[in-house]
Amino acid sequence: MNAASGIDRRAFLVKVAAASGALTLGFDVTQAAAGRAPEITAWIVIQPDDTVIIRVARSEMGQGTLTALPMLVAEELECDWSKVTVEFPRPDENLRRNRIWGDFSTGGSRSIRNSQEPLRKAGATARDMLIAAAAARWGVAANECRARNSVITHGPSGRTLTFGKVATAAAKIAPPTEVTLKDPAQWRLLGTPVRRLDVTDKVMGKPIYGIDVNLPGMLHAALMQCPVFKGTLKSVDESGIAAMRGVQKVVKLKDAVAVVAETWWLAKKALDALRIEWDDGGNGTTSGDSIRDFLLGGLAAGEAGIGRTDGNLAEGFANAAQRIEADYSVPFLAHATMEPQNCTVHVTGNTAEIWVPTQNGEAAMASAAHTLGISSQNVRVHKTMLGGGFGRRGATQDFVPLAVLIAKEVDRPVKVVWSREEDIRHDYYRPVAMARMSAALDAAGMPRAWHVRMTGNSIWSTLMPTALRGGVDRQFQEGFLADMPYDIPHYLADYAIRNTHVPVGFWRCVNHTQNCFFRESFIDEMAHAAGVDPLEYRRRLIGRHRHAKKFLAVLNAAADRAGWNTPAAPQTYRGLAVNEAYGTFVAAVAEASVGADGTVRTPRIVVALDPGTIVNPLTAEMQSESAVVFGLTAALYGEITIKDGRVEQSNFDNYRMLRLAEMPKVETVLAPSGGFWAGCGEPPVAVVAPALCNAIFAATGKRIRSLPLKNHDLRKV
Amino acid sequence: MxxxxxxxxxxxxxxxxxxxxxxxxxxxxxxxxxxxxxxxxxxxxxxxxxxxxxxxxxxxxxxxxxxxxxxxxxxLAENGVLHKVQKAWVDHEVPQCGYCQSGMIMAVAALLKDKPKPTDADINSAITNICRCGTFQQVREAIHAAASA
Structure with missing residues (x-):
């Protein structure tokens, strides 16, 4: 019971959870503690009725972790999958228990990669404990018993006990110090298509996303941040809202204004009626042109951080049969999660409670604590469902400090919700970037030398400068370093950092989204200059890379499925691209046609994907489709532009999204080669733009060197 | 009031x-x-x-x-029974993050009332909802499934 507000929040939450199923709120381990069996390990609770509760530390934002991660536990636990339910432990519980659930951050396609071992071990540990408890009850040796489908059987006597019957006893047994994990050949659940656990709730509108949080006594806030990044608030004239109903307070922050009101709609109306003056902080004249000039300087700069160098570039260029050069560029991109950013906060004295759709609950907790100058121990964090993430809700938790600062001014819980306009104009954008390519081809048309000069806005140097090594941002050059699949005798990849005043961040598949476009398009240029088929050219160039086999396998799988060597439909042309991101190998073949009026159509995109091991082929395939849409939307339309220091776009009418009518037929070839674990959420994003642009080149002879495609006139002349 | x-x-x-x-x-x-x-x-x-x-x-x-x-x-569900669109959505595992799906389902339910057997062209012009997770392929399949349910 919170004395100050009279809110018994725990009772409230339990009531909601009980009424509509655990997924409906974001479920805290402690909330439903009453009537619980003791946990067997921190990950697993088994109830007397055999219900298996599996805890999921990572966030669910559509990618299917809520189903795939429990599968990893269940495989080793040998439980009946139909009895599995899930819950999210709270970040503050994790802190209190010495991070027993490990890392909560959800990004970089790492949920499965980094969770698979601890989760499989947790399942195996609990299984051994359950077997030990049953063996003790029967007075037999544990090695005479086995578990299968939530039932423990004593081999010699045929006696059985269900997990629920021995769970309480198992919880008291010391966990084994070592467990043996199954050989993948023995898996029964992993690698099979398993239906998502959250679908039925989602078709009924039941899940509670951050924006749906509703607490007794809660107020609502709408905010406006300084339209020019890094600017500050000068003054607010509140006279226009004096008579407006429901308004509780105007909160003035260093670089933002918020109105707190009885409903968000009333808050928004009042916010719009304020007369606000801003200090643009000196960035009020920055524009697309000035940013472009700044980056062109980076392309020509004498100094640049070297990411990779092989051979001797000058020597490579010296005896070239042919030299080709090209500049490429991409714009800023907003994440535009369907659920706008939001965060609900209740500050009471030196404690705070927050409800937030976040990809990183622990970072949200730390951010709230830091903002209030209190210990993380005093912050309780409830993770809700996420209406999309795509990196917007991960490394940057900007919505937390803003909501905390607003809530600090109010004696009640406050839900702060970004309008769509605010969400588009205050993102941490996919960086603007350019690449200058110079290559020397030999008499056979194969590259002897290649210089890749990159420039643009570094994420690492602005968000996590400690990641730089000797001033070099290697992440910005991903795809051009050791992960570059081609053999080039004389090679240099370097990067001149050019940071603008626009905040940048991690956007699904991050720097691969531009770099794969740059690299795979330019390889296509080389193939064309050599007069060699683009597939054949790549096959010849992928020779000595340590992962050559994997690159070739996905390339061939995509080409085979697409029928690369057979004619496409009339007026339809093909392009391809290959890449490695986050340990996953991926290739795509796009089929495109370009109408006489310049309209680009993409009837079909084939993706071949090797993440090593696939946990749930059903969600893996859907992630591939999802990634294709994400990449295709950006390739066709995605562009955030800057004028007068601020973002020009504001909503979906000027920041266009792909819709159903434009959806290609996506065919995904899942080609796990085994022996490693990687992710599926991001990698296919990057191959879409180059595959499509290479298809457009095949169709029109026009080489696309900048995105989005909407800015190109592809009409037949 | x-x-x-x-x-x-x-x-x-x-x-x-x-x-x-x-x-x-x-x-x-x-x-x-x-x-x-x-x-x-x-x-x-x-x-x-x-x-x-x-x-x-x-x-x-x-x-x-x-x-x-x-x-x-x-x-949309009546007496605890899912509407045929919701049922098709479950069968085809349409939702990913799920945020846009309430609106998507309501739009499709209205379409099927108007046009019980919509063509792909009908679907293209009627269902213009944005889904940032890109569930469109499943959406189309589920619409056809609901139409023949």
């Missing part, structure tokens, strides 16, 4: 008449299955039925819905 009939229940709602129906439903009535996505009738996350017609409730003043039957995602 205006009176709104939502999912067969009458609610007295204390809002200005120009308050968008979306916010009256979400904040005043407390039904949060209907989502805010854009506020300018672009994305369709807020789609509800008003007298059986799919409307983007962010762009409909609450006063315009007085005396009409409003159905939200919470009222």
């Amino acid at each position: 205006i009176s709104l009939t939502i999912n067969g229940q009458s609610h007295n709602v204390d809002v200005e008449p120009d308050t968008p129906l979306l916010w009256a439903i979400r904040e005043n009535v407390g039904l949060t299955g209907t989502k805010y996505g854009c506020g300018v009738a672009q994305c369709g996350s807020c789609t509800v039925h008003v007298d059986g017609v799919a409307m983007r409730s962010c762009a409909v003043p609450a006063s315009a819905a007085i005396g009409k039957r409003i159905t939200t995602i919470e009222g």
Whole structure:
């Protein structure tokens, strides 16, 4: 019971959870503690009725972790999958228990990669404990018993006990110090298509996303941040809202204004009626042109951080049969999660409670604590469902400090919700970037030398400068370093950092989204200059890379499925691209046609994907489709532009999204080669733009060197 | 104070008449299955039925819905039985993050009422909702499945 507000929040939450199923709120381990069996390990609770509760530390934002991660536990636990339910432990519980659930951050396609071992071990540990408890009850040796489908059987006597019957006893047994994990050949659940656990709730509108949080006594806030990044608030004239109903307070922050009101709609109306003056902080004249000039300087700069160098570039260029050069560029991109950013906060004295759709609950907790100058121990964090993430809700938790600062001014819980306009104009954008390519081809048309000069806005140097090594941002050059699949005798990849005043961040598949476009398009240029088929050219160039086999396998799988060597439909042309991101190998073949009026159509995109091991082929395939849409939307339309220091776009009418009518037929070839674990959420994003642009080149002879495609006139002349 | 009939229940709602129906439903009535996505009738996350017609409730003043039957995602299933669109959505595992799906499902339910056997072209022109997770391939398959259910 919170004395100050009279809110018994725990009772409230339990009531909601009980009424509509655990997924409906974001479920805290402690909330439903009453009537619980003791946990067997921190990950697993088994109830007397055999219900298996599996805890999921990572966030669910559509990618299917809520189903795939429990599968990893269940495989080793040998439980009946139909009895599995899930819950999210709270970040503050994790802190209190010495991070027993490990890392909560959800990004970089790492949920499965980094969770698979601890989760499989947790399942195996609990299984051994359950077997030990049953063996003790029967007075037999544990090695005479086995578990299968939530039932423990004593081999010699045929006696059985269900997990629920021995769970309480198992919880008291010391966990084994070592467990043996199954050989993948023995898996029964992993690698099979398993239906998502959250679908039925989602078709009924039941899940509670951050924006749906509703607490007794809660107020609502709408905010406006300084339209020019890094600017500050000068003054607010509140006279226009004096008579407006429901308004509780105007909160003035260093670089933002918020109105707190009885409903968000009333808050928004009042916010719009304020007369606000801003200090643009000196960035009020920055524009697309000035940013472009700044980056062109980076392309020509004498100094640049070297990411990779092989051979001797000058020597490579010296005896070239042919030299080709090209500049490429991409714009800023907003994440535009369907659920706008939001965060609900209740500050009471030196404690705070927050409800937030976040990809990183622990970072949200730390951010709230830091903002209030209190210990993380005093912050309780409830993770809700996420209406999309795509990196917007991960490394940057900007919505937390803003909501905390607003809530600090109010004696009640406050839900702060970004309008769509605010969400588009205050993102941490996919960086603007350019690449200058110079290559020397030999008499056979194969590259002897290649210089890749990159420039643009570094994420690492602005968000996590400690990641730089000797001033070099290697992440910005991903795809051009050791992960570059081609053999080039004389090679240099370097990067001149050019940071603008626009905040940048991690956007699904991050720097691969531009770099794969740059690299795979330019390889296509080389193939064309050599007069060699683009597939054949790549096959010849992928020779000595340590992962050559994997690159070739996905390339061939995509080409085979697409029928690369057979004619496409009339007026339809093909392009391809290959890449490695986050340990996953991926290739795509796009089929495109370009109408006489310049309209680009993409009837079909084939993706071949090797993440090593696939946990749930059903969600893996859907992630591939999802990634294709994400990449295709950006390739066709995605562009955030800057004028007068601020973002020009504001909503979906000027920041266009792909819709159903434009959806290609996506065919995904899942080609796990085994022996490693990687992710599926991001990698296919990057191959879409180059595959499509290479298809457009095949169709029109026009080489696309900048995105989005909407800015190109592809009409037949 | 205006009176709104939502999912067969009458609610007295204390809002200005120009308050968008979306916010009256979400904040005043407390039904949060209907989502805010854009506020300018672009994305369709807020789609509800008003007298059986799919409307983007962010762009409909609450006063315009007085005396009409409003159905939200919470009222689509009848007597605990999922609507055929919801059923097809489950069978085809359509939702990913799920945020836009309430609006998507409401739009499709209205389409199937108008056109029980929609062609791909019908679907393309009627279903213009935005889904950032890119569930469109499953959406199309599920629509055809619901149409033949």
